[in-house]
Amino acid sequence: MIDLSDVAVIDNHCHAVDAKQKRNAATWREAFTESHDPQLRAEGATDTAYYRRLIHAMATFYHVRTEGEVLEARDAQSAEQLVGTLFRDAEIGGVVIDTGYPAPEKAMDVAAFTAASGSEYAALLRLEVTFQRLVAQHDSYDDLIDATRDVVEDARSDGFAGFKSIVAYRTGLAIERWSNEAAKTAFTRARADLAATGTVRLGHKPLLDTLLHLAFEAAAEQELPVQFHVGYGDTDVDLRKASPLELRSVLDEPAYRSMPVVLLHGCWPYTREGAYLAAVYGNAYLDLSYGIPFLSVGEMTAMTRAAVAVAPFGKLMYSSDGTSIPELHWMAAHDGRRAIGTVLGELVADRELNRNEARLAGERILRDNAARLYGLARAL
Numbered sequence: 118m119i120d121l122s123d124v125a126v127i128d129n130h131c132h133a134v135d136a137k138q139k140r141n142a143a144t145w146r147e148a149f150t151e152s153h154d155p156q157l158r159a160e161g162a163t164d165t166a167y168y169r170r171l172i173h174a175m176a177t178f179y180h181v182r183t184e185g186e187v188l189e190a191r192d193a194q195s196a197e198q199l200v201g202t203l204f205r206d207a208e209i210g211g212v213v214i215d216t217g218y219p220a221p222e223k224a225m226d227v228a229a230f231t232a233a234s235g236s237e238y239a240a241l242l243r244l245e246v247t248f249q250r251l252v253a254q255h256d257s258y259d260d261l262i263d264a265t266r267d268v269v270e271d272a273r274s275d276g277f278a279g280f281k282s283i284v285a286y287r288t289g290l291a292i293e294r295w296s297n298e299a300a301k302t303a304f305t306r307a308r309a310d311l312a313a314t315g316t317v318r319l320g321h322k323p324l325l326d327t328l329l330h331l332a333f334e335a336a337a338e339q340e341l342p343v344q345f346h347v348g349y350g351d352t353d354v355d356l357r358k359a360s361p362l363e364l365r366s367v368l369d370e371p372a373y374r375s376m377p378v379v380l381l382h383g384c385w386p387y388t389r390e391g392a393y394l395a396a397v398y399g400n401a402y403l404d405l406s407y408g409i410p411f412l413s414v415g416e417m418t419a420m421t422r423a424a425v426a427v428a429p430f431g432k433l434m435y436s437s438d439g440t441s442i443p444e445l446h447w448m449a450a451h452d453g454r455r456a457i458g459t460v461l462g463e464l465v466a467d468r469e470l471n472r473n474e475a476r477l478a479g480e481r482i483l484r485d486n487a488a489r490l491y492g493l494a495r496a497l
């Protein structure tokens with residue numbers, strides 16, 4: 118095993134911590150499932166290797182024994198205190214945050230978060246949330262197109278280090294080109310939904326695909342990375358349409374070559390497909406996520422093994438996908454170092470790398486690749 122315990126990580130894909138932390142066992146446990154099934158939310162979520170591991174790790178951290186004592190120990194602390202101790206213990210040197218989830222009014226204030234964590238901070242613009250807001254603000258299609266261009270064109274100078282898309286959870290990753298007519302019809306439907314219900318959930322494929330292409334053109338122009346949720350995720354994902362292979366038309370588009378495409382969650386369970394894409398497309402990167410999906414150590418190690426088996430070390434990046442509770446960011450950093458260290462140790466045992474090369478590969482996956490891609494200066 119290669120010891121990576123002293124390498125500060127850059128968490129290249131995660132979410133904000135809630136300002137008000139969960140204060141009872143039932144809501145706390147719901148953080149460990151994507152399911153809407155009441156039985157799974159109440160019991161199944163805690164009946165997993167992942168949850169038991171987290172409770173054991175927290176019990177060791179707080180010098181207590183039971184789940185009840187663990188929750189008591191965390192409940193005695195404010196969000197700032199939890200972030201302060203856990204982020205520093207896990208040596209999280211930098212974070213790349215999807216600012217669209219949780220909603221900004223629920224999230225810890227950025228200044229308070231960076232002061233508590235000591236982590237360098239980069240923000241991503243969540244595209245679908247932005248598009249939904251713009252659809253609600255504009256009653257003409259042409260105005261919507263102009264407004265979308267305005268937002269995405271200046272993203273870098275507005276302080277964003279990239280875009281994030283959850284199109285996999287809306288209409289799937291097979292993003293197409295549509296006629297103006299089709300996109301306009303879809304816009305009319307979206308506006309009708311808005312009038313009827315007061316909100317719009319952008320599941321109108323011709324419209325969503327068209328707005329995404331505007332964002333991709335702007336991203337390529339500014340050399341901004343675009344993260345895609347791939348594979349495992351919210352229950353509204355149709356996992357059959359969330360394989361990274363569905364992104365082929367985007368990856369094959371010559372005009373998008375200068376847009377780095379980051380495939381999130383190790384594409385789990387499509388990790389081999391994601392690693393393959395990172396090996397053949399110059400602008401494709403594979404994010405290895407150790408907080409969500411909620412996996413056993415064995416499966417996280419297998420995911421890492423599948424990734425390093427084929428992808429160049431410079432195309433892989435560590436993350437947690439932690440959200441709302443800082444324990445997810447914390448345990449992922451410890452688990453990620455361990456899984457990556459184990460797999461790099463295997464490469465040394467197989468005489469594929471020497472120990473120096475393995476250590477260097479570990480530093481790049483945990484820190485350096487993301488620092489370069491998102492321009493996090495402190496880590497460079």
Ligand SMILES: [Zn+2]
Pocket residue numbers: 130131132215438
């Ligand atoms: Zn995420």
